[in-house]
Amino acid sequence: MAAEDKGPWWRLIGLLLLLILAGMDLLVWQLSGGTDVPAAFENMLLGAALAFGLASLALLLVTLGAVHRHARWREQVFGLALFAGLGLSYAANEMGDSIDALRPGAGMLLAGLSAALAATGLIFGLLLALVTGREHVPDPLHDLQSTGGDVSMDIED
């Protein structure tokens, strides 16, 4: 059946993922006896700020390493330096007012990122292996020796 017959497929898949996420949260909520929700959101904001600053810093270093005379580098370099400064200074301010206080958080982000990449790589690797291993019904046109399957003919009504 064609994909377009199913309607907006991404809505259904998005809803499924949302349900799974909510289910996991509710399960841990029930087993742990609840949590401080504002603190969890604050944690999330802190992680976002730190990751934003670190990713901007990494992109700044890549830009500095690759800059060349034809590149319009000023916007990138100054913009990324500004973003890195904003993200890291906000995170440092919230996590103890020092760069040293950022180290455990940054380590945690690297651990999480490596775990997410490993899981995603495993799933898409398996999917690729399964998809490339599909057996198709043999097409008799491909067996035609003379044309190698490249056939064109007019069919009269």
Next chain:
Amino acid sequence: MLNPADPALGFWIPLGLFCLAFGFWLTDKEDFRRRCLAPTVLVATVLIVAHGAKTRGGDAAETALLAVLFHMLGPVALMAAGTLIATFAGPSPVGPLPRGLRPFGFIMAIGGIFWIGWMLISEPPTATAHGIGETIWGAWVLVFLCTLILISAMAGSFCVMMGEQRHKEALVLAGLALAGSLMFLQLVEDGSADLLASGWHDIYWNEITFIFGGIIGLILAAIAFIGLVYIAEKRAPDPDVVAPLTEAEKAVVDAVLREHLGIGGEE
């Protein structure tokens, strides 16, 4: 005196050097920076190895992170090798490996998950048994399981919705999601060999929310970078008006075109 045990010198500067090296790799082959690529990577690797050798797990977040990554290298490498073997031993024309190896590839890939499961029920090494090492290890496992469940469910439902007899693929992905869910349930209900369920709950509410925010921050940084490139390109001045070709240049172009198109050769 420079001390490789210092996390700034032994971990964060090498990470910065890797980013710079990636920038060097993007330059033209003739550029002198391309020749700096190998020495930069070598220096960064030596510094990280020296840092790992001079410190012990639990000393600091960086050492604990290196210990966890080293610890997980085995199952991740097994999964990666398994999926590659299963892909290249398939019936497609790009598969140069013998077909008989294909089941072993799948067994290796699934074996990686069981290896992680076995790690959870066995005594952990000292680097991940307590302190920051235990927290980082726990966060790694929980993020891995959450991603496994969510991405498997997404890819599996996508296979079902796309139709075209993709039920086998959907079933395998559903199995992965189910295995991940069972491991997740076991951890949050009964805990693991060295960490009580309450420890896993703390990691879930404190570290997973932090990492989830981090993923959002990464996406925002990528969007901001694209915005900067867009602004830079938009501000670029229009190219100058190019002077028309002279008669001599027209003759050169004419000759080149005639030669390459193979026309007027006998004139």
